[in-house]
Amino acid sequence: MSTPEITTTERTALDRILLDALDPLASAMRARATGYSADRMWAADPSEVALAVLGTWKVVDQEVERLTATAARTAASYGAGYDRLGAAWGLTRQGARRKWPDAVDGPAAAPRDGSVLELFGGTAELFADVTSGGWRWSARGADGAHSGELDTPLLARKEEAAAHAGAFLKEHSTQADRTPAAPAAG
Known part of the structure; x- marks a missing residue:
């Protein structure tokens, strides 16, 4: 896959859309x-207006970077490796690995499968x-409390989801579940 090119007409249309959204x-x-x-912004000193626009482009740039990383992780979750991520972005495999270090799990993009915790x-x-x-995670505690997948926050890593689910299960355990087992008499 090569880096996409846009025509002059497409670039002009994109500029208009972005500037209309930025305003x-x-x-x-x-x-x-x-x-x-x-409504008084555009009547201000022109350099102040230009600096406000520049600061706003920085915010947009940060959001584009966040969305780009999400797209890279999504492509990796469907099996794309760093070589393909790099090709789509016009980078080498190593460049893609530096840009999105956590996008690909392991040497090849392994499917992101779920797990079950019993705690x-x-x-x-x-x-x-x-x-x-x-x-995301869903859980049913020992006390019957339930948290559905859509009730839980979106988390960046599987380990974070496991930690949140574990905290929920601990909070919704019964007293017997919290008490450590007594050592066996011997």
């Missing part, structure tokens, strides 16, 4: 920073969210 965000950010209303008398299941590249 309200830049106005709102400048209004918060200065205390002036958003404190309850059970939790971990689920990979392939659209975001994150993890």
Whole structure:
């Protein structure tokens, strides 16, 4: 896969769309920073307006980086390795590994399968969210409390989902589940 190219017409249309989307965000950010209303932003000193726009592009750039990392993790969850991620972004395999170090699990993009935890008398299941590249969990505690997959936060790593699920199971255990077993008489 090669790096996508866009035509001059597509670039012009994209510029217009991005600038139209940026304008309200830049106005709102400048209004918060200065205390002036958003409708007065463009009447300010031109250099201040340009700096507000530049600061807003930084925010947009950070969001694009976040969404790019999510797309890389999603591609990896479907089996793409660093060689293919790099090709899509115009990087070498090593460049892709540096850009998205946690995108690919292991030497080849292994499918992100779930797991089942049995702790404190309850059970939790971990689920990979392939659209975001994150993890969710659902659990039923020993006391009968239930937390569904969509009730739980999206987490970056499987280990985080396991920790949250474990904390839920501990919180919803019964007293007998929390008490350590007595040593066997011998």
